[in-house]
Amino acid sequence: MDISQQKKQLHQMMEQYVLTCRKAGLKVTHQRTEIYRNLLMLPDHPTAENLHKRLLSDLPSISLDTVYRTLATFEQCGLVTRIQTTESQARFEAVYAPHHHLICSRCKKVMDFKWPDIDTYQVPDEVKKWGRINTITVVIYGICNNCESLEPLIN
Ligand SMILES: [Zn+2]
Ligand SMILES: [Zn+2]
Incomplete structure (x- = not known):
């Protein structure tokens, strides 16, 4: 896939994200959007802790608890999948x-x-x-x- 196709796909997924949030009655906040965008951009199945560390550069005040809660909310709306591993920490990815x-x-x-x-x-x-x-x-x-x-x- 070339860069323009990737950009297009990312754009489509962000649009889909906004629609899904609206349908679920979720406010599309800056924090939520950044969490989702980060997960989309980094498709290596991070743990909530890893995702939190990455988010800190753009959102210095975001707490790990917020990341956990947002991921759980996204999971309920079908935006995010949780992958259970044999480790204690689950891994997450955006659904595609x-x-x-x-x-x-x-x-x-x-x-x-x-x-x-x-x-x-x-x-x-x-x-x-x-x-x-x-x-x-x-x-x-x-x-x-x-x-x-x-x-x-x-x-
Ligand atoms: Zn290995
Ligand atoms: Zn995967």
């Missing part, structure tokens, strides 16, 4: 096209991947009976090639 995650248990990097087969897969009957499905997301845990190559050889 459906995708799944690879999590390295050593460097803790979270990578996106596409799995169209899963996206169109029929869920088992017991799941259909259980209720309404909003999203299906797969998380694969393992050790990435980069970390694997750093591992000292045994023997």
Whole structure:
């Protein structure tokens, strides 16, 4: 994707964000907008703490608690996804096209991947009976090639 396409996509997502906030009865405040924009611009699945640190340069008075609460609110309106990891801290990202995650248990990097087969897969009957499905997301845990190559050889 070239820069102009990226800009266009970012612009569209910011417009969508404003619409979603209005629909949910949320005020589009400067703080909220900056939190969302930061999450969009930095698609590396930050923790709330990491996001807070990045926001401090533009919003020096923003508290970690505000970041947490805003992320929870965004999650409820479907703007943000929370990715549960084996660490105690959840990671966050702005919702865009459906995708799944690879999590390295050593460097803790979270990578996106596409799995169209899963996206169109029929869920088992017991799941259909259980209720309404909003999203299906797969998380694969393992050790990435980069970390694997750093591992000292045994023997
Ligand atoms: Zn790794
Ligand atoms: Zn992702």
